Amino acid sequence: MAILLGVDTGGTYTDAVLIRDEKVVIASAKVLTTRQDLAISVGAAVRAVLAQSGVAAEQVTMASLSTTLATNALVEGQGGRVALVYIGFRERDLDAHGLREALKGDPYIVLDGGHDHAGVQVATLDEAALIAFLETHKEDVSGFAVAAQFGTRNPAHEVRAAELVTQITGRPVSASHQLSAKLNGPKRALTAVLNARLIGLTLRLIKRAEQVLADLGITAPLMVVRGDGALMSAAQARARPIETILSGPAASIVGARWMTGAETALVSDIGGTTTDVAMLKNGRPAIDPAGARVGPYRTMVEAVAMRTTGLGGDSEVHFTVEGLQGGVTLGPRRLLPVSLIAHEAADVVLPVLEQQLRSATPGEHDARFVRAVQGVEAHGLPERDADLLNRIGTGVWPLGKVLKSRMETGALKRLVERGLVQVAGVTPSDAAHELGVVSAWDTDAARMALELFGRRRTGAGVMLARDPQAVAQIIVDQLTHQTGLALLEAAFSEDPQDFGLSAEVLARHVLMQRGLGRHAGVVRIDTGLNVPVIGLGASAASYYPAVGDLMGCEMILPEHAGVANAIGAVVGRVTMRRSGTVTSPSEGRFRVHLDSGPEDFMASDAALTRLETALRTAARSDAEAAGAGDIQIRVERDIRTAEAEARQVFVEATLTVEASGRPRVADG
Incomplete structure (x- = not known):
């Protein structure tokens, strides 16, 4: 018998559930989050479900944690003071993708260095200036972010800068190439800055969670939910906390599917700080190809396609x-x-x-x-x-x-x-x-x-x-109205019809709003949602029936809607993705861009084989490190060619390898 423990730490509440054999919830609990010491609320919630179920701590075979703390921190503009090491860029590049705004006045340095699109060094890394910068700020920041021009084509300068950060400061360091394999340096730098800002918060949460579970006698491995709803190990979450943004909301989508079996529905999860809306299609949440967007920031983190609004019970x-x-x-x-x-x-x-x-x-x-x-x-x-x-x-x-x-x-x-x-x-x-x-x-x-x-x-x-x-009543009516707007924006963004206006404009359009009120003058206007809404969150039962009436749709409120995040935390799969690129810097030459540096081949097939082998090895290793068993591998190839002189010429190829499996459970 497998006893699975799910814990979700939110801004207001910490939830815990126990699930037997991935089939039935046997206990659930909800306690106030103690931000000054997260172990207090985690311990209280876990003790409550153990007592409620009569399950002994040593019978728990797997524990998993989801959290909205990283999401809330970004929405509210919180996090530690960090420093950015920006290599090979120009000062004005800080204004791209909201990078300067995200720094919020924190220190940065723009250094000589970087590579070109083919991975060739364009300037020597200015180590002397970097060392002076690190000596100046080693005591007044909690972490460092490092991003170099074309760092995904050749990460040598990011690797060297990260080594110096560790040697001189001992602070955590986030290198952009380790967070995304995609181009767009300023956006990768933004992702690295946010990752560095979240490290302290995430480390405290995981450390205290592990400690309290051990104190209670739970020896099962601890997993953490990523923003795409998949699971990773606690060690992986400590290194890449940015991947836990939208962790709680993603877990709620997984939990909604598990509780309702719904194939097509909007899922709306109201917490203390945010309302998170996503679409279930064919029983699966879609992944946002542009990267997770939280508050004002568009990151390069793979996550559930979800609209997060700063709207909640608090x-x-x-x-x-x-x-x-x-x-x-x-x-x-x-x-x-x-x-x-x-x-x-x-x-x-x-x-x-x-x-x-x-x-x-x-x-x-x-x-x-x-x-x-x-x-x-x-x-x-x-x-x-x-x-x-x-x-x-x-x-x-x-x-x-x-x-x-x-x-x-x-x-x-x-x-x-x-x-x-x-x-x-x-x-x-x-x-x-x-x-x-x-x-x-x-x-x-x-x-x-x-x-x-x-x-x-x-x-x-x-x-x-x-x-x-x-x-x-004025306040609750406004909550109903703003929740309706959030649902409409999500619905318009998912609707296959192109209306020629943005989802935000359409949701607020006077005709749409009049239609929600079932306008019946000379013209009759009746608008709303054409799919069910699954309402989740501790306060969903209080607020969402009125939202369903406003939207004119079926409102599904599952029995365990208040602990959906904690449920989703333990019913998901481990899924690890690795991506890489093959380019052709000159005719008859094919360059594989690896973490260890570029490698050249004379044939495209050989280059693609080398890249796929490296990505398979890395993805499988990541999945095994996360505790997955019965691992399955899936490979996607996107090969771009162009026609030149009546023949197809190789331009570039991107390979993505996905390794997935259910977490191995301890002997209960």
């Missing part, structure tokens, strides 16, 4: 004034719900809310609180940021008491982006407490916070709403 609620009429919008930033921070620090939060309600004049920071996240490294903070972090200390504070001037709002924003500080405020979770949909945290705090929010004045000078219930 999304920040913004007050808006449109003309004379007030309203709200949600996201993309996540806040701690007031009901949650009051649940954890009632002695601070409740008296402050009561005092703010007694004031005749609404305050700028009403119902806002702040606290530091303990245990996160604070490298290279500016003096103002460090002072603010020290002032916050280990307590919970009303935001207005902590900020001494408007100048410090920028410092607070930077601390939040670094994951060093959390801000609490009004969220849809608070609205759900007031409406009686959920009661997990402090309902009284939610009610007071909503009353404070409702006192804000519209352009006409009137209050948004006097009744906390009315404020709560």
Whole structure:
């Protein structure tokens, strides 16, 4: 009998499930994520399912982890301070693909070096300048990213730079050629920067997860879900954490298919921070050929074709004034719900809310609180940021008491982006407490916070709403509306019909929106979705029936929808892909681009055979290292030719080898 343990660590909740023989869920649990020490919530969730099922720890034959932490970090702009080593490029190349924006002021150096498209060195690597840069920044960053021009055609300079980073700084280093075999240096550099930014967070998660499982007596191997829904070993995830972006959402798609058996459906997973929408076609999620997009960033990581929106149960609620009429919008930033921070620090939060309600004049920071996240490294903070972090200390504070001037709002924003500080405020979770949909945290705090929010004045000078219930309903209605937009955008992007406009424009088009309201004037307009929606997430049962009504479609809410990510974490397969290229730098010469450097052959068949052999070996080795058994190999060849003088001439070939198999399980 195989007992499989799945764990999903999200921004708000940590879930665990036990599945017997890949057929039935025998226990599930959901606990609050403890960001200051992830082991606490992982341990609590695992202990809960073991106790619930009566299964002994030593009976667990496989453990697997999925997480939304990397996705959330990128959406919220969080992560460690990093440095970029940019070889063979120009300064202006930093502006391509949002690379400079992703650096967020972190240090970088543009060095001489790099290769051409054929893998031939165009300039010597400037090691002296690199060494000086590394000596300057070895103490004030958490990791380094290295990207060289045409590094996938010849990685020699990336390899050498990475060696120097390790020797001089001892910090983790992300080399772009190890993350993608594709061209486009700035985009690879962006992927390497994000990977380096996530390493510290991912290392802490995996280390603490492994430690708590060992403490509980679980000796089964630990797997981690990749962004394409496949599994890899914990060691592989530590080296390439960027591949875990969209890990949790990808696991939810795998879990949705396992729970429902659906062939064609939209899958919408609402978490605390994001809503993730993907399409099941013929029972399989599609892989995004352009690379995973999370928030503002388009990476080169293979992942499920998914639209991730900063919209969740813990999304920040913004007050808006449109003309004379007030309203709200949600996201993309996540806040701690007031009901949650009051649940954890009632002695601070409740008296402050009561005092703010007694004031005749609404305050700028009403119902806002702040606290530091303990245990996160604070490298290279500016003096103002460090002072603010020290002032916050280990307590919970009303935001207005902590900020001494408007100048410090920028410092607070930077601390939040670094994951060093959390801000609490009004969220849809608070609205759900007031409406009686959920009661997990402090309902009284939610009610007071909503009353404070409702006192804000519209352009006409009137209050948004006097009744906390009315404020709560406004917020939930907006969540329904924005979820509908996310579903429509995903649906239009998957529809085979080309409407000549972007999915975003189509979803928001006045005719589409009127059709959702079933407009029936002289013209009748009726729009919606023509496929079912599978609603997943802890709050799906609370919010998604109204979404189904709005979209005019079947809304499927599986029994275990709240722990779909944890289910998907253990029912997936190990799948490893390796890609490589053969080029023809001159007639009758065929160059194989390998990690070890270019190799030339006189015949295309020989070159292709050499590349396929190398890729097969590497993919199989990766799959075996991930713990796969009964490995199957699949090879895809994309050979480009051109017609010249009435004959076909070889131009370039790309080979992709996929090695896959189910994870081997330990003896239970």
